Amino acid sequence: MTISPIPVLDDAAVRVAVRARPLLEKEIQENCQECVTYSSDRSEVTVGKERRFTFDHVFGPHVGQEEVYMACVKPLVESCIAGYNATVLAYGQTGSGKTHTMGSANSNLLQEHELGILPRVIHHLYKSIEEHKKAEFLVKCSFVEIHNEEIKDLLHPETPSKSIFIREDANGDIVLAGVREEVVTSFEDMMKLLELGSTNRTTGSTLMNQHSSRSHAIFTIIVEQRSIEENTDIDVITAKFHLVDLAGSERAKRTGAVGLRFKESITINSGLLALGNVISALGDERKRGQHVPYRQSKLTRLLQDSLGGNSRTCMIACISLADINQEETLNTLKYANRARNIHNKPIINRDSRVLQMNQLRMQLKSLQEELVNMRLREKEEACALDCYRLKGNPLSTDLVKVGENNCNSSLQDRHHLSQDMQDSQVISKMKEQLGTLERDNLIYQEKLGEISTEMNLLLRMIPSWESAKEIAETPILFLVAMAKRVLAGNKEGEIDVRMGNIETDTTLKTTRQKSGSIYSSSLVNGIQLLNEADKENSFAGTSLTSVNTAKIIRHYLKTIQGLEKKLAIKEQELTEKEQTLKEVTEDLARDERIFSDKMKEIKALKLLTRELTVEKDCLLQKVQMDATIISDLSHNALAKENELSKLRASVDSLQLQPQEKGIVLEKERISDCNKKFFHQMCGLVLPFKEHQGSNYKEKDDELDESQKPPNEVFLPKETRQLRQRTDTKPSTNIEKRFQDLAYNILKGEYPSQKSCNNEHGPSERGSSFRDKAETEVPGENLSIFDDGNEQIFCNDDMKSGWEMVTRGSHEVSHATNLEKLDSFSKPNERSETRYLHPAFGIENSSVAEMDKERNSSRIMETFDPLNPRDMYIEKKLREMAMIWHAEKQAMEEMVQAERETWEARAMHAMRKQEQLERDHHALKEELENTKSLMQKAGLGIRLSAHSVRELTSGGLDLSTSIVC
Numbered sequence: 001m002t003i004s005p006i007p008v009l010d011d012a013a014v015r016v017a018v019r020a021r022p023l024l025e026k027e028i029q030e031n032c033q034e035c036v037t038y039s040s041d042r043s044e045v046t047v048g049k050e051r052r053f054t055f056d057h058v059f060g061p062h063v064g065q066e067e068v069y070m071a072c073v074k075p076l077v078e079s080c081i082a083g084y085n086a087t088v089l090a091y092g093q094t095g096s097g098k099t100h101t102m103g104s105a106n107s108n109l110l111q112e113h114e115l116g117i118l119p120r121v122i123h124h125l126y127k128s129i130e131e132h133k134k135a136e137f138l139v140k141c142s143f144v145e146i147h148n149e150e151i152k153d154l155l156h157p158e159t160p161s162k163s164i165f166i167r168e169d170a171n172g173d174i175v176l177a178g179v180r181e182e183v184v185t186s187f188e189d190m191m192k193l194l195e196l197g198s199t200n201r202t203t204g205s206t207l208m209n210q211h212s213s214r215s216h217a218i219f220t221i222i223v224e225q226r227s228i229e230e231n232t233d234i235d236v237i238t239a240k241f242h243l244v245d246l247a248g249s250e251r252a253k254r255t256g257a258v259g260l261r262f263k264e265s266i267t268i269n270s271g272l273l274a275l276g277n278v279i280s281a282l283g284d285e286r287k288r289g290q291h292v293p294y295r296q297s298k299l300t301r302l303l304q305d306s307l308g309g310n311s312r313t314c315m316i317a318c319i320s321l322a323d324i325n326q327e328e329t330l331n332t333l334k335y336a337n338r339a340r341n342i343h344n345k346p347i348i349n350r351d352s353r354v355l356q357m358n359q360l361r362m363q364l365k366s367l368q369e370e371l372v373n374m375r376l377r378e379k380e381e382a383c384a385l386d387c388y389r390l391k392g393n394p395l396s397t398d399l400v401k402v403g404e405n406n407c408n409s410s411l412q413d414r415h416h417l418s419q420d421m422q423d424s425q426v427i428s429k430m431k432e433q434l435g436t437l438e439r440d441n442l443i444y445q446e447k448l449g450e451i452s453t454e455m456n457l458l459l460r461m462i463p464s465w466e467s468a469k470e471i472a473e474t475p476i477l478f479l480v481a482m483a484k485r486v487l488a489g490n491k492e493g494e495i496d497v498r499m500g501n502i503e504t505d506t507t508l509k510t511t512r513q514k515s516g517s518i519y520s521s522s523l524v525n526g527i528q529l530l531n532e533a534d535k536e537n538s539f540a541g542t543s544l545t546s547v548n549t550a551k552i553i554r555h556y557l558k559t560i561q562g563l564e565k566k567l568a569i570k571e572q573e574l575t576e577k578e579q580t581l582k583e584v585t586e587d588l589a590r591d592e593r594i595f596s597d598k599m600k601e602i603k604a605l606k607l608l609t610r611e612l613t614v615e616k617d618c619l620l621q622k623v624q625m626d627a628t629i630i631s632d633l634s635h636n637a638l639a640k641e642n643e644l645s646k647l648r649a650s651v652d653s654l655q656l657q658p659q660e661k662g663i664v665l666e667k668e669r670i671s672d673c674n675k676k677f678f679h680q681m682c683g684l685v686l687p688f689k690e691h692q693g694s695n696y697k698e699k700d701d702e703l704d705e706s707q708k709p710p711n712e713v714f715l716p717k718e719t720r721q722l723r724q725r726t727d728t729k730p731s732t733n734i735e736k737r738f739q740d741l742a743y744n745i746l747k748g749e750y751p752s753q754k755s756c757n758n759e760h761g762p763s764e765r766g767s768s769f770r771d772k773a774e775t776e777v778p779g780e781n782l783s784i785f786d787d788g789n790e791q792i793f794c795n796d797d798m799k800s801g802w803e804m805v806t807r808g809s810h811e812v813s814h815a816t817n818l819e820k821l822d823s824f825s826k827p828n829e830r831s832e833t834r835y836l837h838p839a840f841g842i843e844n845s846s847v848a849e850m851d852k853e854r855n856s857s858r859i860m861e862t863f864d865p866l867n868p869r870d871m872y873i874e875k876k877l878r879e880m881a882m883i884w885h886a887e888k889q890a891m892e893e894m895v896q897a898e899r900e901t902w903e904a905r906a907m908h909a910m911r912k913q914e915q916l917e918r919d920h921h922a923l924k925e926e927l928e929n930t931k932s933l934m935q936k937a938g939l940g941i942r943l944s945a946h947s948v949r950e951l952t953s954g955g956l957d958l959s960t961s962i963v964c
């Protein structure tokens with residue numbers, strides 16, 4: 001097989017590149033400055049001003065993905081095709097661009113130039129395979145992550161972490177048992193797997209990186225190639241390519257990691273610390289040859305080949321330029337610098353068994369060729385001797401001697417030849433034995449493969465075991481059957497585990513001993529044969545060829561011995577594996593116990609969940625009922641409140657009525673009564689006076705109700721007519737006299753004889769006024785009498801009986817006639833217009849009005865008590881006054897009765913109000929109680945939900961049971 005030209009690489013050393021990412025938006029906003037500089041030849045990097053480091057490559061912030069790939073990774077892909085293991089490691093602080101560089105995140109949305117190393121490796125690999133015509137390739141891949149010191153199969157996340165182990169295979173290579181490798185035939189398929197794994201990877205958000213990888217991710221591509229050319233000396237080459245995106249080193253203080261993140265942070269840093277220790281142990285000259293702590297963490301154990309082992313490795317140290325990250329950048333560079341001193345031992349990974357077979361085959365071939373040549377030579381010599389004897393040629397004795405010698409030697413050669421023939425028989429026997437050994441070896445390898453597959457099967461079966469018995473029995477049955485098949489070569493046919501055809505340990509051991517004896521007996525036989533051949537040789541005198549043959553055979557036997565030793569080692573391994581299996585079985589038994597305990601717990605929890613669900617349902621029903629009750633209650637409360645407010649309003653109005661409304665009513669009644677009486681009086685007067693038409697417009701009647709001022713009592717039409725008549729100076733004063741009389745009666749003053757006899761001049765009171773003060777208004781025929789309380793205006797007419805009396809202070813003006821006086825009598829703002837009705841002691845505006853009316857047209861007239869008409873009038877007036885008094889009394893009683901009714905009603909209303917308020921209060925309390933009940937119910941539900949959540953968060957999926 002022709003091997004691809006191996007790329008020029010310094011095979012041994014780990015190559016280290018540094019990649020700086022540009023400042024991020026956030027860092028620019030925080031005014032961060034760049035603290036890293038690079039040399040022009042891209043081999044040196046300086047942090048701050050003094051710390052300078054040299055690396056294989058230094059990539060600045062503007063270097064693209066393509067360039068990084070071409071410089072660091074492309075040679076590794078090519079060497080992988082050539083059969084070397086390869087590793088690319090991205091290391092650096094969190095957020096420094098490892099995932100970006102490796103391309104181990106989902107790259108669906110990226111443009112071509114943004115693609116990281118992984119997609120480029122896959123693309124390059126398939127392109128190379130397509131171009132490679134002389135071999136057929138089998139490409140497999142796996143994707144795992146190490147998260148919290150547990151290995152997870154990202155392509156098969158259902159695989160439990162506990163079933164994944166890191167092991168060393170027969171060749172000393174590190175393998176991941178339990179991780180399923182997917183056979184991939186195209187670039188697209190592998191990209192799909194990469195995306196699937198990336199999606200399943202554990203990421204999280206920290207203060208330093210929104211999409212921070214919280215695990216070490218290892219994508220492994222396994223390339224197996226088998227030559228399809230004839231006459232080749234190599235059959236199978238296998239190479240592994242690890243692409244590792246390490247989790248970022250971080251300080252919890254800066255990333256703000258708490259809780260789970262903090263735990264992650266600790267395991268990430270401890271993994272990286274272990275890696276640092278391995279790098280130190282390998283890179284430090286003084287520590288060379290000392291123990292390398294690969295087993296300190298799963299990460300270092302898995303990368304054992306990549307660091308100091310059989311691999312070509314490149315580490316890409318990712319750094320940030322920002323000065324706030326200077327310390328971390330410095331640490332990364334120190335770390336990376338140490339890695340430069342690591343020297344690996346890469347070799348092409350050929351299949352050792354195939355190699356040995358090839359060597360043996362070649363040696364056999366040369367032996368066979370030698371044998372055939374010898375036979376030919378022997379034949380030729382025999383022919384020559386026969387010819388000589390037959391011809392009887394008289395040769396010299398010397399010649400005869402030579403001939404005899406030749407003949408002897410020929411005989412010897414024949415003897416040797418026969419010896420060789422015997423040897424070749426031995427060789428063929430050995431060959432057979434070797435073939436048997438090889439077959440056995442192959443079977444053994446296959447069985448080992450089967451064991452690991454069956455182990456995986458067994459491990460995958462674990463979750464479906466339900467009882468301790470199953471856990472205890474099934475693996476044993478499985479393992480016994482497996483061991484039998486492996487050790488006995490399964491020649492007796494398959495053993496049906498389920499039928500219970502189990503052999504005991506002793507049978508097993510015997511079988512193993514038997515199988516072991518196959519090898520040892522064949523070896524013993526071979527050595528015996530060889531010894532016998534040696535003896536025979538020593539008797540007959542050895543020829544050079546036979547000695548060589550014997551040596552070769554010894555060599556073979558040694559080789560076989562070596563193989564035997566390897567087999568013994570394998571047996572040892574098998575024993576170890578059995579031991580491990582035993583341990584696993586024990587573990588399983590323990591797990592079963594735990595499992596059954598957990599099942600019990602789950603059952604209990606299920607029960608609890610059911611109870612809780614029932615309780616929850618009850619609570620929900622109760623809450624619903626409560627809600628209905630509450631809504632009813634609130635409706636009721638609303639209605640009651642409305643009712644209450646209405647009642648309150650009516651009570652308010654009721655409260656007003658007895659005091660104010662009642663009074664208003666009384667006023668109106670009294671006013672009406674007065675009016676009625678006055679009208680009657682006027683009615684008495686009217687027949688004596690002829691109606692003379694009216695200059696007065698009946699304005700009050702023409703006015704709208706709205707235009708009339710409130711509480712104003714208007715004089716009735718008759719009064720106005722009366723006034724009209726007085727204004728036009730009535731021909732007789734009798735009617736005025738009646739008016740006065742009526743007025744006095746109204747006021748409770750009955751006309752006395754004294755006042756009746758006062759025929760001329762002002763009244764007695766008027767004269768007393770006049771005694772006090774008399775003022776002549778100059779230029780006017782008007783006098784004003786004022787005693788401080790009352791003013792009396794007099795003109796000439798007054799001397800003949802006219803008199804004006806007003807109360808309070810009035811504007812004084814010149815007046816020449818009654819009209820003017822009338823205007824004077826109108827009260828100004830300061831005037832007192834309130835009059836008290838003597839009968840009730842209450843304000844009576846109608847009386848005041850009448851008083852005004854009377855004042856404005858007061859006519860003093862001589863009353864003649866002897867005049868029968870006057871007497872009649874007097875009598876009538878008295879009768880009317882009597883009636884009026886009776887009416888007034890009746891009305892007073894009525895008013896009193898009404899007042900009592902009003903008071904009773906008010907009391908009733910008050911009681912009703914109190915009752916309503918009590919109801920209202922009770923309703924409110926009820927409402928509050930219901931609300932608190934509702935709150936409790938709500939709390940109960942929340943509590944139930946919470947407890948259910950707690951139960952489910954205890955690692956048990958009870959959702960199904962809840963749904964049930």
Ligand SMILES: Nc1ncnc2c1ncn2[C@@H]1O[C@H](COP(=O)(O)OP(=O)(O)OP(=O)(O)O)[C@@H](O)[C@H]1O
Nearest residue numbers: 021022094095096097098099100209212213247248
């Ligand atoms: N060379 C670069 N050019 C442009 N942007 C980059 C570069 N390197 C990283 N970034 C950006 O920096 C941010 C952080 O990068 P990334 O997630 O790859 O960091 P990380 O080292 O993998 O972090 P963690 O260890 O937390 O997973 C991302 O937004 C990424 O796009």
